[in-house]
Amino acid sequence: MRWSKAWxxxxxxxxxxxxxxxxxxxxxxxxxxxxxxxxxxxLSVVTVDRxxxxxxxxxxxxxxxxxxxxxxxxxxxxxxRGAYALAVYLIAPIAIVVPxxxxxAVAASSIVGERERGTGEFLAHSPLTERxxxxxxxxxxLIPGYVAALGGFGVYALIVNLRVxxxxxxxFFPTTGWWPIILGSYAVSSGVxxxxxxxxxxxxxxxxxxxxxxxxxxxxxLRRDTLLGVGIETR
Amino acid sequence: xxxxxxxxxxELEQVTRSFGEVRAVDRLDLAIPAGSVxxxxxxxxxxxxxxxxxxxxxxSADAGRIGVLGLNPAVDGEELRSRCGVVPPKPALYDQLSxxxxxxxxxxxxxxPREAIHDAAARFGIDHALHLKVGGYSTGMRTRLALARAVxxxxxxxxLDEPTAGLDPESSRAVLDLIRELAGRxxxxxxxxxxxxxxxxxxxxxxxxxxxxxxxAGRPDALAGKYLTEPIVVIDAExxxxxxxxxxxxxxxxxxxxxxxxxxxxxxxxxxxxxxxAVAGGARLTRVEPQAATLETLYFEMQRRLRDETRRRxxxxxxxxxxx
Numbered sequence: 001m002r003w004s005k006a007w008x009x010x011x012x013x014x015x016x017x018x019x020x021x022x023x024x025x026x027x028x029x030x031x032x033x034x035x036x037x038x039x040x041x042x043l044s045v046v047t048v049d050r051x052x053x054x055x056x057x058x059x060x061x062x063x064x065x066x067x068x069x070x071x072x073x074x075x076x077x078x079x080x081r082g083a084y085a086l087a088v089y090l091i092a093p094i095a096i097v098v099p100x101x102x103x104x105a106v107a108a109s110s111i112v113g114e115r116e117r118g119t120g121e122f123l124a125h126s127p128l129t130e131r132x133x134x135x136x137x138x139x140x141x142l143i144p145g146y147v148a149a150l151g152g153f154g155v156y157a158l159i160v161n162l163r164v165x166x167x168x169x170x171x172f173f174p175t176t177g178w179w180p181i182i183l184g185s186y187a188v189s190s191g192v193x194x195x196x197x198x199x200x201x202x203x204x205x206x207x208x209x210x211x212x213x214x215x216x217x218x219x220x221x222l223r224r225d226t227l228l229g230v231g232i233e234t235r
Numbered sequence: 236x237x238x239x240x241x242x243x244x245x246e247l248e249q250v251t252r253s254f255g256e257v258r259a260v261d262r263l264d265l266a267i268p269a270g271s272v273x274x275x276x277x278x279x280x281x282x283x284x285x286x287x288x289x290x291x292x293x294x295s296a297d298a299g300r301i302g303v304l305g306l307n308p309a310v311d312g313e314e315l316r317s318r319c320g321v322v323p324p325k326p327a328l329y330d331q332l333s334x335x336x337x338x339x340x341x342x343x344x345x346x347x348p349r350e351a352i353h354d355a356a357a358r359f360g361i362d363h364a365l366h367l368k369v370g371g372y373s374t375g376m377r378t379r380l381a382l383a384r385a386v387x388x389x390x391x392x393x394x395l396d397e398p399t400a401g402l403d404p405e406s407s408r409a410v411l412d413l414i415r416e417l418a419g420r421x422x423x424x425x426x427x428x429x430x431x432x433x434x435x436x437x438x439x440x441x442x443x444x445x446x447x448x449x450x451x452a453g454r455p456d457a458l459a460g461k462y463l464t465e466p467i468v469v470i471d472a473e474x475x476x477x478x479x480x481x482x483x484x485x486x487x488x489x490x491x492x493x494x495x496x497x498x499x500x501x502x503x504x505x506x507x508x509x510x511x512x513a514v515a516g517g518a519r520l521t522r523v524e525p526q527a528a529t530l531e532t533l534y535f536e537m538q539r540r541l542r543d544e545t546r547r548r549x550x551x552x553x554x555x556x557x558x559x
Binding site: 005008012015016019020117118119120121122124125126127128129224225227228 | 288291292293294295312313314316317319321323325327328329330331332336340341343344345384394
């Protein structure tokens with residue numbers, strides 16, 4: 001496979017996405033909800049609200065979390081522990097759905113869209129191999145998700161440090177455990193919901209293997225005639 | 236344009252391709268010499284588009300042998316496709332991108348330098364609009380851009396699937412002139428169309444397709460000589476009912492009403508007798524025209540034969556069942 005040719009396919013798809021308002025407006029809204037609006041509201045409620053009832057309720061919820069997570073909670077007061085749990089373990093993992101959602105939407109519309117718009121006919125008659133087309137499409141679907149996730153996570157970290165940081169004497173997020181997740185993958189981060197220690201890594205590796213198997217299988221399933229225009233069944 | 240001794244550039248032997256229960260291409264045989272223009276002519280559903288897709292390997296054949304430039308699309312697909320240029324029925328352009336971006340995409344895929352973009356666009360008179368988004372292009376501009384993209388890499392074989400569909404007569408003529416020019420440069424061109432007048436002046440070889448098969452193939456004049464042995468005379472009158480007795484006159488083979496009375500006759504020698512008979516019957520004739528053997532008459536003759544053949548086959552089925 002020629003990676004340079006796959007990258008040509010990816011680049012043209014990315015260019016089309018950048019020019020398509022129908023695509024990036026929902027992307028901004030989705031990222032804004034998960035990385036800005038939701039954390040800002042929830043963390044403000046915990047750190048600013050003078051009513052201790054809500055803090056007590058969060059403390060009750062924390063007691064139902066796995067022991068491994070409870071051991072890792074930091075803070076010298078119920079409010080600090082509640083804010084820490086929200087910032088590090090509850091809200092942040094939810095954000096992993098952003099790259100998943102964005103990448104899935106892009107990948108689905110990319111290959112099916114080529115066929116529906118009739119543009120796939122050009123690719124089908126081109127000298128590109130099916131694998132080069134497939135890999136190009138996958139790259140184009142992963143990049144926006146990861147860029148949105150990394151950018152959004154940066155904004156999220158800023159909000160957490162500004163709202164919760166004062167309870168811990170300064171900036172503390174991302175915590176040590178989050179760095180491999182950020183630098184690694186959202187597949188690994190899916191493990192952190194279950195267990196923030198070694199289990200996360202094992203879970204993540206399994207998730208990666210499954211994803212890799214799916215991608216390899218997908219590259220074999222994509223055939224040139226998949227890209228041809230609608231109506232071929234009736235000709 | 237064509238050379239009888241030229242090697243065969245495209246060859247199909249007993250090629251079949253089905254979609255479900257529909258046989259789109261049915262034991263198709265075809266041989267197109269290098270450097271010639273072949274026009275695949277037929278109604279919608281005749282199998283023209285499927286044939287083009289089979290030639291590049293975009294679709295694989297269920298049975299039969301395909302050879303293009305000596306290559307097998309199923310085995311040498313990448314190499315073969317790099318030597319073919321295709322204009323699909325829909326131009327397959329990215330609307331959000333500019334004309335230049337669309338061409339640049341193709342240039343990168345085919346490994347062509349950027350200068351080739353402007354050369355190809357200029358050749359088809361679309362270079363002035365390269366900075367505009369394709370979504371705002373007219374149908375004619377889209378076709379020109381698709382043609383420019385198809386020749387960007389100087390292909391040996393050009394496959395044009397209804398390149399003038401949706402164009403006004405002026406744009407259509409311009410596109411046909413461009414195709415003639417490309418043919419003059421020695422390209423092997425296969426053009427699909429159901430517009431007979433387009434094929435008339437451009438084809439070295441006409442392939443009349445119907446129900447996925449090549450019903451007839453050859454030079455237009457040779458085909459006319461072979462299949463149109465009985466001339467057609469078109470006769471019209473102020474009162475058409477007075478022409479009815481002509482349909483049973485000696486020398487008349489068959490008669491059809493198609494705006495006027497079309498008589499297939501054994502020879503043009505019967506024409507004076509027909510005119511005299513009509514006038515004697517009180518008809519005031521407005522048109523008497525021996526029809527030249529055009530591709531149009533040939534096409535409709537082939538369609539008539541195909542219909543007759545289908546009808547005979549269907550009629551013979553109950554008889555076959557009864558005999559069992």
